[in-house]
Amino acid sequence: MGREIDSLAKILADPENHSRSAEELAALILDRVYALAVAKAKAEIRDETRREIYDNDAAExxxxxxxxxxxxxxxxxxxxxxxxxxxxxxxxxxxxxxxxxxxxxxxxxxxxxxxxxxxxxxxxxxxxxxxxxxxxxxxxxxxxRPARRVDLENIAESLARWQPGLWSEEFNA
Incomplete structure (x- = not known):
């Protein structure tokens, strides 16, 4: 809002205003307000487009x-x-x-x-x-990440079946 006020204040404080008609001054103000509104709308559209791209499966x-x-x-x-x-x-x-x-x-x-x-x-x-x-x-x-996951449900059963030293017995046989 500060930018808009500064722009309008600059137009109103212009020393050449004494030679302008009310219509010319109004046209200057409206042109400036329009330009600021268009710039703001474009920025909002860019921000919205970025959000849409991110939100609409663009991440994938x-x-x-x-x-x-x-x-x-x-x-x-x-x-x-x-x-x-x-x-x-x-x-x-x-x-x-x-x-x-x-x-x-x-x-x-x-x-x-x-x-x-x-x-x-x-x-x-x-x-x-x-x-x-x-x-x-x-x-x-x-x-x-690989699709393989640790089978946590059967880990206790697996440990119960495990026989320490079995591998070394097979290796030395």
């Missing part, structure tokens, strides 16, 4: 382009990440990632292919790969 469809570029053989290699891009399927585990990588994923691949060389100078080289993108470390660990 994020794909990143991880690339390495260098300007010449003697120049250092730089690692870059582009994205996130929307994957063609939900990324729930490694098997699903393999399926996604077999599909076009046009926007992500196109971005990665633009890392092949510096289009501005026509020199340099680069390479890329597609990878799942995560917002939190826990999501990354959960994505790659």
């Amino acid at each position: 469809r994020r794909l990143a382009v991880v690339g390495q570029i260098n300007f010449g053989p003697q120049e250092p290699r730089h690692t870059v990440v582009l994205g996130p891009f929307r994957a063609s399927l939900k990324l729930t585990d490694e098997d699903r990632l393999e399926e996604v990588l077999k599909r076009p994923n046009t926007a992500a691949r196109e971005a990665g292919q633009h890392l092949a060389w510096d289009s501005k100078t026509g020199t340099g080289s680069g390479r890329f790969m597609l990878a799942p993108a995560f917002m939190k470390p826990r999501d990354a660990w959960d994505f790659y």
